Amino acid sequence: MIERLVHWSRVKSPWVLHLNTGACNACDIEILAALMPRFDLERFGILLKGTPRHADVIICTGPITRQNRDRVVRIYEQVPDPKFVVAVGACAMSGCVYRGAYNSMGGIDQVLPVNAYIPGCPIRPDALIDGVVKLLNSLK
Amino acid sequence: MEFKVSLGPQHPALHEPISLRMTLDGEIIRDADLKLGYNHRGIEKLAESRTFIQNLYLTERICGICSFSHQTCFTQGVEKLMELVPAKRGLYIRTLVCELERVHSHLLWLGVAGQEAGFESFFMYTWRDREVVMDILDTISGNRVHYSMNTFGGVRRDIDEIQRKHILDSLDLLRTRTEYYLNLAATEPTFVGRLSGVGKLSKEQAIALCAVGPTLRASGVPMDVRKDDPYAVYDEIPFEVCTADSCDVLGRAVVRVKELMQSYNIIEFLLKNLPAGPIKVKAPRKVKENEVFSRYEAPRGENVHYIKSNGSDKPERLKVRAPTLANYPATIAMLKDGFIADIPLIFAAIDPCICCAERLVQLDHPRSGESKVLTFSQLRQMANQRYKNKQFKKKETLWPF
Numbered sequence: 001m002i003e004r005l006v007h008w009s010r011v012k013s014p015w016v017l018h019l020n021t022g023a024c025n026a027c028d029i030e031i032l033a034a035l036m037p038r039f040d041l042e043r044f045g046i047l048l049k050g051t052p053r054h055a056d057v058i059i060c061t062g063p064i065t066r067q068n069r070d071r072v073v074r075i076y077e078q079v080p081d082p083k084f085v086v087a088v089g090a091c092a093m094s095g096c097v098y099r100g101a102y103n104s105m106g107g108i109d110q111v112l113p114v115n116a117y118i119p120g121c122p123i124r125p126d127a128l129i130d131g132v133v134k135l136l137n138s139l140k
Numbered sequence: 141m142e143f144k145v146s147l148g149p150q151h152p153a154l155h156e157p158i159s160l161r162m163t164l165d166g167e168i169i170r171d172a173d174l175k176l177g178y179n180h181r182g183i184e185k186l187a188e189s190r191t192f193i194q195n196l197y198l199t200e201r202i203c204g205i206c207s208f209s210h211q212t213c214f215t216q217g218v219e220k221l222m223e224l225v226p227a228k229r230g231l232y233i234r235t236l237v238c239e240l241e242r243v244h245s246h247l248l249w250l251g252v253a254g255q256e257a258g259f260e261s262f263f264m265y266t267w268r269d270r271e272v273v274m275d276i277l278d279t280i281s282g283n284r285v286h287y288s289m290n291t292f293g294g295v296r297r298d299i300d301e302i303q304r305k306h307i308l309d310s311l312d313l314l315r316t317r318t319e320y321y322l323n324l325a326a327t328e329p330t331f332v333g334r335l336s337g338v339g340k341l342s343k344e345q346a347i348a349l350c351a352v353g354p355t356l357r358a359s360g361v362p363m364d365v366r367k368d369d370p371y372a373v374y375d376e377i378p379f380e381v382c383t384a385d386s387c388d389v390l391g392r393a394v395v396r397v398k399e400l401m402q403s404y405n406i407i408e409f410l411l412k413n414l415p416a417g418p419i420k421v422k423a424p425r426k427v428k429e430n431e432v433f434s435r436y437e438a439p440r441g442e443n444v445h446y447i448k449s450n451g452s453d454k455p456e457r458l459k460v461r462a463p464t465l466a467n468y469p470a471t472i473a474m475l476k477d478g479f480i481a482d483i484p485l486i487f488a489a490i491d492p493c494i495c496c497a498e499r500l501v502q503l504d505h506p507r508s509g510e511s512k513v514l515t516f517s518q519l520r521q522m523a524n525q526r527y528k529n530k531q532f533k534k535k536e537t538l539w540p541f
Contacts, residue, residue, distance in 0.1 A: 026204025098183070122285045
């Protein structure tokens with residue numbers, strides 16, 4: 001009974017942490033734009049949280065930089081289980097134009113296990129909504 | 141008693157990874173230090189291995205908010221190297237997108253400033269109006285953020301009559317909304333009370349610390365690359381350089397709102413005087429051996445690109461000095477003797493774009509003037525040595541709760 005309630009609340013109201021791991025800001029402003037009145041991601045119960053300890057889903061943007069790698073892993077460990085990672089944008093998926101740069105790791109999946117990929121450079125807010133809804137449906 | 145607090149790299153007040161180390165005396169900041177490099181990807185090195193055309197799309201991705209600034213700055217530099225005169229209509233469209241980008245960036249900043257000041261509904265309002273500009277950019281270029289409009293010798297997409305009319309219609313809406321914000325920023329007592337007197341930067345300090353953009357103009361220095369060293373078609377456009385004398389965060393907000401009004405006038409002028417003709421001229425693939433320095437007034441201040449070519453189709457060196465990097469020393473001066481609660485506001489007031497500023501900076505030795513280049517393995521050795529000598533506390537004492 002309690003488990004069902006927890007699962008229901010997790011699907012109905014996931015709290016997300018926005019983690020910039022070396023992105024160019026474009027995906028970040030599009031994520032913010034998705035939370036704003038026009039697209040209004042909050043109607044799915046999604047709330048942006050400041051601390052990883054409150055979050056269920058980590059939205060990662062950017063290819064992980066060398067200096068950021070250890071910090072990203074530490075933030076991932078701080079998120080309580082069960083946790084989900086969404087790689088947002090082309091550089092979070094494969095490195096995009098930064099592929100081959102000496103300081104970028106070339107994708108989130110090099111460091112963290114990823115549950116959902118959202119393509120685009122940068123992503124459009126509609127794509128983000130689509131990706132998040134698909135992730136939530138897969139949890140049901 | 142003085143104690144040290146570190147903020148970041150992941151912190152709700154900062155939207156990008158940057159680390160602030162502060163020495164506090166009670167609630168007052170006595171000293172501040174910035175730790176950078178969390179967002180350094182190595183774009184300058186990457187640019188050396190790509191052709192000039194490929195670099196157009198790489199320089200665009202230096203930053204997402206002022207992507208067109210970096211691309212235009214690079215394009216103008218390479219056009220100078222190629223001794224190419226761009227098509228007139230192309231230049232007009234380029235300037236139009238420059239100004240549209242300024243509008244979207246300033247509206248974004250206003251919202252963020254409102255949020256940091258605790259004015260959440262203002263944040264929602266400005267971001268709703270920002271969508272109008274995003275729609276215009278979407279119809280012109282086909283993308284909301286990275287426009288990819290520039291090419292050597294002009295632009296890649298033309299504007300037709302329907303788009304022209306759409307932009308002119310949208311401008312009226314934006315004008316009325318911005319007038320409302322200007323009124324609000326100047327008269328709303330809670331907003332004015334929160335912003336005025338915070339993050340003081342005197343005129344002398346601003347000049348001495350080499351501040352740029354709205355940060356400098358809010359300290360009463362009318363400096364704008366568009367006026368001082370006109371590029372594109374800015375020498376044909378009538379506009380004013382907006383300044384404020386209050387030297388605080390409120391002044392920076394007022395300067396940005398006034399600049400919005402100027403940008404609307406510029407956009408209207410450009411659309412009404414759009415010349416007919418081709419949008420681009422043919423550009424050569426290879427570039428003669430030379431070097432060039434290109435300046436551009438980005439929404440955050442003066443953006444500088446240095447490009448060196450060696451006769452091939454790839455640049456030998458690209459150096460980017462983004463406006464945020466120039467504003468860091470001024471930020472430290474603003475933070476000093478301020479309250480800890482004002483950090484997000486002061487930091488947001490320079491409109492920081494950390495990914496722009498994460499470039500390699502080579503420092504010379506202050507006394508001998510020598511500069512040294514370290515290899516990656518040498519840096520690793522230095523770091524290992526440093527941590528070996530450092531006395532760490534035991535793990536139990538790190539997290540007492």
